[in-house]
Amino acid sequence: MATNSQTPLTSFPRFPALPTELRIKIWNESFIPRVVELHSQNFPDLTGNFHQWESNSSNPAALSVCFESRMLARAHFTxxxxxxxxxSKSGELTLRDLYLNPASDLLAVLGRMDFERLIDLFKVIQLRDPEVRGLRRFCLSLRSWTHSFHFEAQTRMIWQMAAFSQLEELVVLMYDEQRPPDNFRDGECALEAVPGMDAFSRLFAANWRQLFGSAELRLMNLKFIPGPVSSAAT
Known part of the structure; x- marks a missing residue:
């Protein structure tokens, strides 16, 4: 008996033959909002160097497909x-550029973090943003929240600072580790609902809106999706 099942399409060799306008539209549609993790070791490495920010998140694939996709990706991830x-070697760290779209990508900072360093991070992103507006979506661990936000007055003061006032969304992460899992290399992150925490999450968000009246707030888990480099490194 014949079936209508089809094999999923994994390649499209005639893509370069499409009209330029259509190719550009397809590439731009592929630039979806991402969740990008940042973390810090908070201590010097074996050589005495202090690496302020580390990330195991991958850059958008379009940056390495072809000249056309790279130019469009660079125009989007500004x-x-x-x-x-x-x-490639154990314990070795290399410096690279992490490409971000400050308007759509959600930046997730893991572990306990001093807010002075976060403010510096916000300022760096704002200075590098062609629109000079800065980050709109931000993710902070509950560990940082409880460590740094001791009193309502301090929370209000920090939130009203210019670096944080531009945020449109704030996510508080239940993930409590200072670093991503060891098998997470060159991968992607995604937000997940916290099981059994719906009522607490709604109460948390309602109290936030009552106190500050700005920015959407969510309580979420963070899922790590290892990339192809992860399996090669283990």
């Missing part, structure tokens, strides 16, 4: 943030 990432 902020280049210098970060360190694991190298």
């Amino acid at each position: 902020v280049l943030l210098p970060v360190f990432t694991p190298g």
Whole structure:
């Protein structure tokens, strides 16, 4: 008996023959909002160097497909943030640029973090943003929240600072580790609902809106999706 099942399309060799306008539209549609992680080791490495920011998140694939896709990707992901990432040798870190779209990408900072460093991070992104507006979506661990936000007055003061006032969305992460999992290399992140925490999450968000009246707030988990480099490194 014949079936209508079809094999999923994994390649499209005639893509370069499409009209330029259509190719550009397809490439731009592929630039979806991402969740990008940042972390810090918070201590010097074996050589005495202090790496302020590290990330195991991958850059958009369009940056390495062809000249056309790279030019379009660079026009979309306009902020280049210098970060360190694991190298091919154990314990080795290499410096690279992490490409961000400050308007759509959600930047997730892991672990406990001093807010002075976060403010510096916001300023760097704002200075590198061609629109000079800065980051709109931000992710902070609950560990940082409880460590730094001791009193309502302090929270209000920090939130009203210019670096944070531009945020349109704030996500508080239940992920409590200072770094991503060891098997997470050159991968992607995604937000997940916190099981059994719906009522607390709604209460948390309602209290936030009552106190500050700005920015959407969510309580979420963080999912790590290892890239192809991860399996090669293990």
